[in-house]
Amino acid sequence: MVERRKPIKVNEAITKVMEFAKPGNCYQVPIEDSYGHFLSEDLIADHHVPPFDRSPYDGFAIRSEDTITASSSNPIRFEVVGEIGAGSVFEGIVNHMQAVRIMTGAQVPKDCDAVVMFEVVQEESMEGKSYIQLKRKVHKGDNISFTGEDTEKGTPLVPKGTYINPGVVALLATFGYKYVPVSIKPKVGIIATGSELLGLDEPMQPGKIRNSNAYMIHSQIKRAGGEPIYFGQFSDELETCYNQVNDALEKVDILITTGGVSVGDYDYLPAIYEKLGANVLFNKIGMRPGSVTTVAELDGKLLFGLSGNPSACYVGFELFTRPVIRTYLHANNPFSKKETAILGSDFPKPNPFDRFVRGHLSFHDGQLIATPVGLDKSNVVSSLAGANVLIVLPGGTRGYKEGMEVSVILLEDQEGTTMEKFMTTDVNSRRSRRKHG
Ligand SMILES: Nc1nc2c(c(=O)[nH]1)N[C@H]1C(S)=C(S)[C@@H](COP(=O)(O)OP(=O)(O)OC[C@H]3O[C@@H](n4cnc5c(N)ncnc54)[C@H](O)[C@@H]3O)O[C@H]1N2
Ligand code: MOO
């Protein structure tokens, strides 16, 4: 008789998985390779930025007190006693009614306290000397970019666990990180199972399909920040699959299989977990797609038995594997960010299970609109390409109407959120909001 599985709630499944999520080690990468990694130490300013008072304009550095009497009817004249470009320092003395020609980024001479732009002065030369005429009063500090005004020494700038984006790279470079301390990426193994699977270079054959999941998971692992290791695709044969899983486990931090987790005659993953002596955390979740998602643990290592159905496989990864990868990476917010959006079209099909519908998020008249994309079946692959969110539709007896408020899980976001926030449904999805459009 077929095994009857008892579904558990999505949040319960997440909690069970996260009990085994652990942070990995750290290492240094050249700054050129740091983009997309996670910072493994706090970044604190070890000097002021800018490190000296500098000119934000090309112009003349002067002493503001000399300009008190300047006006359009009373132009005043400064003698230009030197010139400096960015990177140079003026070592001389600037006396009463003297100026130094200064370029953007150059250090303001110590006797000066203001800069006037080229455009507001008139340049003159007399008897081999340079002068400028100024027709306005200038205040102390005018046109000076002060020491530490960007960042003061000692300021915490980027906390450990932050995803390194180009802006973070700019800061790392500012503070001299030729090498950047980052979290080691977890090695995440992929095994595809199914006698129906063709390699990508094989011609189509009766009864066979191409193995899309392995490559989809490969890129999902990369997007999550892990290092994918593909072990190949294997026919539905217990011994072969068992040996592959057993061998692969030695070489990875996390192992993903796709297919063979349901109750079919050739679904061997349950038998493989048993043979390995793995502790199965759950094998049925109250969700669609991905209800068959199974997670097991062996000596603290997680084995994700994702569905063979492409959309179910995709959703199972994003909900359960991604936060484990991000935790390994010391991410501050290992879960995908959730936002509230307006449902862009009816979703009439009721379901007792929570649905994670592939959706596309867009802006419309200042509102976030989430519209389901394509056919919402678990065995569908085409709708995945256009999805940038998963629309969360809690299980119930009624369908959902366009205009209702829904939670959406952002698939391409790097900021993320905490487990606590991810598991909170802060939207009463049944409430209808003003219709858009
Ligand atoms: N009697 C029942 N049958 C099924 C149940 C159930 O509860 N009782 N659950 C259904 C649900 S829900 C899902 S989801 C699938 C899960 O199936 P498996 O995870 O066991 O996966 P397979 O049987 O190996 O394959 C399912 C489907 O996916 C295709 N597939 C498999 N691998 C790949 C791949 N690498 N790339 C692309 N497509 C793949 C495969 O050809 C099948 O069509 O079970 C239901 N059945
Ligand atoms: O595990 Mo299935 O995806 O609910 O069709």
Ligand SMILES: [Mg+2]
């Ligand atoms: Mg099956």
